[in-house]
Amino acid sequence: MRGVRSPSGLTGQSSRPSFALVATNAKYWAALGDPTRRTIFELLVDRPSSVSGLANVLPVTRPAVSQHLKVLKDAGLVADTRSGKERIYRIDPDGLAAFRAEIDQFWMKTLAGYKLTVEQPTKDET
Amino acid sequence: MIKQPAPAPVKHSVVVEAPIARAFKVFTEDFGSFKPREHNLLAVPIAETIFEPRVGGHVYDRGVDGSECRFARVLAYEPPSRLLLSWDINPRWQIETELARTSEWEVRFTAEAENRTRVEIEHRHIERHGQGWESVRGGVDSDQGWPLYLQRFQKLFSRAG
Numbered sequence: 001m002r003g004v005r006s007p008s009g010l011t012g013q014s015s016r017p018s019f020a021l022v023a024t025n026a027k028y029w030a031a032l033g034d035p036t037r038r039t040i041f042e043l044l045v046d047r048p049s050s051v052s053g054l055a056n057v058l059p060v061t062r063p064a065v066s067q068h069l070k071v072l073k074d075a076g077l078v079a080d081t082r083s084g085k086e087r088i089y090r091i092d093p094d095g096l097a098a099f100r101a102e103i104d105q106f107w108m109k110t111l112a113g114y115k116l117t118v119e120q121p122t123k124d125e126t
Numbered sequence: 127m128i129k130q131p132a133p134a135p136v137k138h139s140v141v142v143e144a145p146i147a148r149a150f151k152v153f154t155e156d157f158g159s160f161k162p163r164e165h166n167l168l169a170v171p172i173a174e175t176i177f178e179p180r181v182g183g184h185v186y187d188r189g190v191d192g193s194e195c196r197f198a199r200v201l202a203y204e205p206p207s208r209l210l211l212s213w214d215i216n217p218r219w220q221i222e223t224e225l226a227r228t229s230e231w232e233v234r235f236t237a238e239a240e241n242r243t244r245v246e247i248e249h250r251h252i253e254r255h256g257q258g259w260e261s262v263r264g265g266v267d268s269d270q271g272w273p274l275y276l277q278r279f280q281k282l283f284s285r286a287g
Contacts, residue, residue, distance in 0.1 A: 099252065099255060100252050104138075112140075113159075115140050116160065118148065118153070119143050119144060
């Protein structure tokens with residue numbers, strides 16, 4: 001999943017990719033493409049947890065858990081809050097930021113296309 | 127529970143050199159011709175996009191194999207000045223069947239001159255899609271969830287590369 005970082009070349013270029021909508025959201029998908037991150041994500045769906053809480057039930061080290069959490073956080077899928085000395089990670093209920101950005105893009109492109117279409121000289125107006 | 131501020135509505139507008147009636151007509155009848163082509167949740171290419179011009183109608187893509195993706199419901203249809211539609215695609219890029227978890231987009235047409243129309247889009251209540259993240263688990267585990275999407279996603283790249 002490494003090479004999927006920069007999907008922008010896919011949108012608008014190639015004629016085929018029916019999932020370019022998804023591709024523009026690569027961070028999101030790449031974040032969950034890793035099995036360990038998927039497991040972490042699912043554990044956090046069950047309940048918020050600290051890094052050590054997650055490391056205790058996973059076959060990976062704490063630094064590794066932290067790395068994975070950073071990826072999930074960057075993708076807008078988890079959020080953290082400080083609680084005493086620890087950071088508690090949970091599913092970001094507004095993992096919607098990425099979604100909103102997609103919608104934003106959609107309307108920008110749609111209106112640009114609309115302007116072109118509507119301002120075309122009318123040929124077959126009845 | 128965890129409360130977060132709702133995301134701001136997405137707002138865009140454009141001024142087109144066309145009378146309001148034509149602006150409305152093109153927006154609805156020709157929606158498929160300017161909707162970005164790559165926005166397709168079907169497994170096959172889109173044959174056409176249909177905008178049903180009535181309350182209760184749908185906006186949907188029909189694939190070349192006849193499959194359909196109904197991604198919006200027409201909630202208000204008021205030519206030539208206003209449209210209100212739902213947005214039934216969820217953050218996992220699947221069709222959302224729980225109506226309480228769908229957002230809405232409004233399109234307003236305003237005549238600025240005889241041959242000039244302002245078209246404003248407001249896509250709001252995006253936070254509704256966030257309700258039920260607790261149910262993400264089911265989606266993640268099912269064949270229709272992440273595994274399927276990731277598979278397709280990866281295929282996209284292997285095909286492109």
